Amino acid sequence: MLGPIIETFIGGLLTGVLYSLVALGFVLIFKASGVFNFAQGSMVLLAGLALVRSLDWLVAKQRAGYKMTNSTSRIAEMKQFMRGGLQDWNCRAGQNTLIIRTDGTLAPCFPMYSATYDWGTIERPKFEMGPLMEMKKSCQPHCFSTLNHIVGFCYNDARVIKWLFKQAARGFQGVTNWSDD
Numbered sequence: 605m606l607g608p609i610i611e612t613f614i615g616g617l618l619t620g621v622l623y624s625l626v627a628l629g630f631v632l633i634f635k636a637s638g639v640f641n642f643a644q645g646s647m648v649l650l651a652g653l654a655l656v657r658s659l660d661w662l663v664a665k666q667r668a669g670y671k672m673t674n675s676t677s678r679i680a681e682m683k684q685f686m687r688g689g690l691q692d693w694n695c696r697a698g699q700n701t702l703i704i705r706t707d708g709t710l711a712p713c714f715p716m717y718s719a720t721y722d723w724g725t726i727e728r729p730k731f732e733m734g735p736l737m738e739m740k741k742s743c744q745p746h747c748f749s750t751l752n753h754i755v756g757f758c759y760n761d762a763r764v765i766k767w768l769f770k771q772a773a774r775g776f777q778g779v780t781n782w783s784d785d
């Protein structure tokens with residue numbers, strides 16, 4: 605009986621804290637600029653546009669020879685991701701990568717750390733391709749795991765062969781970045 609009351613009390617407290625943080629944000633902006641700013645939507649749009657410009661800048665820099673962890677096509681894919689257009693990016697979690705939780709159980713990736721699905725333990729892994737692929741249909745469009753993107757990017761025979769030819773053409777010297785166009 606007491607459980608739902610405590611639950612409601614904590615829920616109310618959390619909601620109250622959230623509202624007060626929003627109010628605090630408005631007050632801070634007003635105190636700093638003297639303007640009541642309700643244009644949050646425009647701010648988000650501005651941030652999105654700035655990010656798109658930054659990604660183009662990063663691609664241009666990498667083509668000019670700057671070393672970066674992510675490939676040019678991957679950086680370009682970030683724009684697709686922001687627009688919700690990136691559905692399948694060859695996530696290899698649970699196939700080539702996995703995580704071991706502190707209690708010895710397994711999960712395909714960090715975003716799935718708190719998932720209750722049984723993927724087995726270190727001694728007995730239980731990664732079945734069918735359910736794993738089915739799960740990825742729903743999580744891939746919303747996930748931009750850097751590690752698994754890089755693994756997925758490299759898990760491509762044509763890309764690896766092209767990269768080797770590129771290396772050979774330069775005497776296996778000097779091709780160290782991921783510009784793949």
Ligand code: SF4
Nearest residue numbers: 695713715743744747
């Ligand atoms: S898409 Fe993301 S959340 Fe889904 S399995 Fe891959 S890394 Fe994990």
